[in-house]
Amino acid sequence: MSKRDYYEVLGVSKNAGDNDLKSAYRNMAKKHHPDINKTPEAEQTFKEISEAYEVLSDQNKRARYDQYGHEGVNSQFGGGGFGGGGFDDLGDILNSFFGGGSRGGQRRPAGPERGSDLRLDIELAFKEAIFGIEKEIDIQHSENCDTCHGNGATPGTKISNCDTCGGVGQVKQTQRSLFGSFTQVGICPKCQGAGKIPTDPCKICRGKGKVDKDKKLKIKVPAGVDAGARIRVPGEGDMGERGGGPGDLYVVLHVAEDKDGIFERRGNDVYTEVSLAYHQVALGDEVEVPTLEGFTHIDIPAGTPTGKVFTLRGKGVPFLGTDGRRKGDLHVLINIEVPKKLGAEESKLLRELASLHKPTNKSSKVDKNHKNDDDSFINKLKNKLHINQD
Template sequence: MAKKDYYELLGVDRDADQKEIKRAYRKLAKKYHPDMNQEKDTSERFKEISEAYEILSDPDKRARYDQYGHSGINDQDFNFDDFARGGFGGLDDLFNMFGFGGGMGGRRQNGPRRGADLQYRLQISFEEAAFGGKKEIRIPREEECDRCGGSGAEPGTDVKTCPECNGQGQVRSSQQTPFGQFTQTRACPKCGGDGKIVEEACHKCNGSGKVRKQRKLTVNIPAGVDTGTRLRMSGEGQAGEKGGPAGDLYIVIDVQEHKIFDRKGDDLYCEVPISFVQATLGDKIKVPTLEGKVQFDIPEGTQPGTTFRLKNKGIQHLNGYGRGDQYINCLLYTS
């Protein structure tokens, strides 16, 4: 059965910010958590919205999902057992929802925070990998809100110290349980762990300090890249917070196969058919290379399956000098 769209599961738009996604998840989790709802299929529904939340709350996973859909998400990207143990902060949300404060959460970093890194898989042709080139791509990402400058506050309004936690971003609470008194430190519920409260939320970003945009970028592809090569574009990841630097964007190369050449490292391999007469007496033939056809002398007495080398006709060494070689495998054909 096909998986449901993550955005539809949470009931949010595709350009929803993190606050909207978290708010939608909390509302649905309260409704479908098995401890709160005993109806049939509740547990499965809860797992679905939990999976959707983990993917969409992680900038890198969300970017892959936006680009490739469910095919861009690995099985390892979501594990419900990890979620139940709080592997990505799930327990913090559930403790908050069901009245136990911040659960296992602690103080959020109040200072500048670096943005998350992003990953983009770029498919290129065999020739582009061999010779290099430029590619334009569009990346969905969160950028600093240009209206509030990332503060989350509507221009002209104040950002005040949170009176609940006195700017610490965390509060302590005690609760009597059958096992004794339980004391915990949790993110301040009033300011969300920021230590600051905006007087009026920015009208453009709803107080998140970020807006989701499609950014157009030009990727410089160096000659010699291969499938799996990672290219880093510094500062092109998710926006930072509170003046922190943006993360990086990692371009993962995926090279299309060639109809003539096979690549092994920086060497190329191809097959060339020759006749019995050509193999016996020798001949001059045209051999395909990356730059076009070149003349090659087949020596007399060539045996079927003989391999010849064309020096420096392979792929350019990545970030280095020189090229690999091209190997020609002569195959005997009969007319």
């Protein structure tokens, strides 16, 4: 998963000063804090914002980030635990919303907390979504550190009460904001609310108890999925805090257009267009049409008008969960091709043909209406399908 640029996340320029950073962070945090913003992306966005701020607001980390990018600062955090970042400010922000003081006191010390869910977006080829596929995906999530088994202490060393909070996991903080000062109880910044800290922090995870791991996973994409579908992979999110289990991974599917430009999909129905010569529709013909699974033949009756749609039942996209027993339809739109260049012989024959036709201007009231209907239907269909007429 590629991370967004921290400056971009906060919407500030590369040479933004402390105050710019702070105010950008506060504005963004207000907008995206999951307590305030109930959209599904809020939590992820908020995490991104906190992480960006935690790095950019620290001179050292910022310098490393500027020089080495994300690589330069990731190792600093070991387990990707950005939760504590900017807590003071956050308390402040929430106070300004909720009148202050209401956030403390619910945990003493903090109990296990389930890890965050992760989101991974992948794009499927047009037919992969239709027929289903097993995909290998690369993810990065945090896991318990193998060396310390998640407790953050070098094996064999002691874990003692946190000296900052005396083991309760919380500290009183006085905050000043635009609305006056508040005393509030916040999570202890040293032990992150656990109340205990290792006397000799594990070297591998720097006492976090968690490490970021790259992992390959296989997921099964069922036949018939459409864009926007999510596949939940239980337990593959980030590891939780203080013994809380991992979150889940959500793989969000995007579906590419048909790369050959032959099919368009709407739900479980598929549309295609077949161009035929005038004589084929005038006289009738048996023609080959593409389907999702190769070609088939359809009979074109004599006198088929342009814009006619033939529907092949059950030749569309499988409905999810029916094991391919139920499928949508394939709609074949007939388009009459008018030759752009004619040979001498063709021109001659067409002129002869033309001379056989009586002028139909007068008698065509009904026909004309009918034709208009057809035209508008084609147009509607074309608009719907975004098929370009050349």
